[in-house]
């Protein structure tokens with residue numbers, strides 16, 4: 001074993017960073033044996049230097065992250081600050097000064113992954129980010145390396161623990177959205193401002209990263225269609241139950257049937273209770289991958305939290321250190337397929353539409369005609385009437401999102417349709 005240690009600069013020492021430092025210290029001997037050289041924490045950049053940080057040598061703490069990454073003797077920079085700046089500049093500066101980088105930063109990788117990979121490649125360095133998608137769950141490396149010989153056709157994931165906690169609560173207790181969100185906040189599963197989670201921004205960043213890797217193509221954050229889950233109601237869950245389904249916020253990355261394009265989207269969807277993703281409870285994450293040769297695979301585990309996320313960061317750190325000792329780099333960016341990203345209108349799936357209608361003869365026929373005129377075939381219809389008003393639940397066969405939008409617009413124009421109460425896509429069948 002080499003005795004000269006590999007030097008690691010830790011940028012950020014919060015929820016994730018403090019656990020990375022703790023594991024580096026407590027597992028130092030094992031990590032050294034696995035890498036083939038000791039790893040030394042050479043500096044820790046933070047914003048508030050006076051905060052007490054258990055287990056961290058205060059002499060290592062600095063507020064000058066730029067000076068730390070410019071030192072020139074750093075082998076690996078671990079970026080767990082988050083956000084776009086200063087993380088982006090610090091990472092590119094790290095490459096310029098000879099370091100490889102491990103990051104947990106989904107927002108940055110989803111936005112600037114291509115440029116960061118290019119910067120890494122230019123300097124002959126590694127950029128690893130297993131922790132950026134689904135926390136502890138090994139996903140990036142299996143997709144990038146273990147499945148490099150296969151052809152992935154679809155990735156269907158629960159990649160946000162906060163929203164899964166809320167939806168699971170609504171499902172199991174009958175609670176409304178706000179009540180479930182309040183509980184998630186009280187238990188620390190939701191941030192004070194939950195927008196990034198409940199509006200699907202966090203999941204969309206992960207969908208962009210996953211699609212890029214799965215399909216060897218460039219998929220940007222702006223290419224991902226996004227709908228949050230704040231409009232999901234207890235009534236939607238009741239309807240889902242009647243269909244033998246539950247509701248999940250899904251990140252869905254798909255290769256088109258003709259193989260010539262891809263789509264990436266995040267929205268709430270009904271999935272059958274028999275689908276493996278339906279049994280993912282609480283704040284857990286899971287990603288279901290469908291590929292040509294392997295068939296169906298599911299990756300499951302904790303998608304967040306300091307210690308689980310640090311597990312993924314440490315796995316990357318070991319890999320990058322090994323590459324470093326071997327004078328090599330691991331697999332980098334792969335976007336050679338360059339498949340275009342199709343708009344949401346071209347996505348084909350099934351729909352569950354709930355309508356408030358007048359309870360009088362001929363309404364059903366009128367509604368069915370609208371579906372037929374737009375080429376959307378109906379699978380089942382359920383009607384309940386009371387005091388001159390009725391609710392009509394229509395489940396369609398597979399149709400394009402554009403056709404469904406046409407149906408909904410036309411339905412809104414009918415005077416017998418009082419309102420479109422909800423539209424939910426049905427996935428995983």
Ligand SMILES: NC(=O)c1ccc[n+]([C@@H]2O[C@H](COP(=O)([O-])OP(=O)(O)OC[C@H]3O[C@@H](n4cnc5c(N)ncnc54)[C@H](OP(=O)(O)O)[C@@H]3O)[C@@H](O)[C@H]2O)c1
Nearest residue numbers: 012013014015016045046047048080081082104105304305
């Ligand atoms: N938390 C999770 O469960 C989780 C899961 C997966 C991925 N991630 C990702 O991991 C990253 C870190 O998340 P986190 O939850 O650990 O965040 P956090 O608890 O807010 O910690 C952020 C750390 O960065 C430091 N920092 C902020 N601005 C800085 C600056 N300008 N210069 C130097 N240091 C600065 C903070 O310093 P102070 O300590 O002085 O405030 C803090 O130590 C993010 O990209 C996040 O998306 C987190």
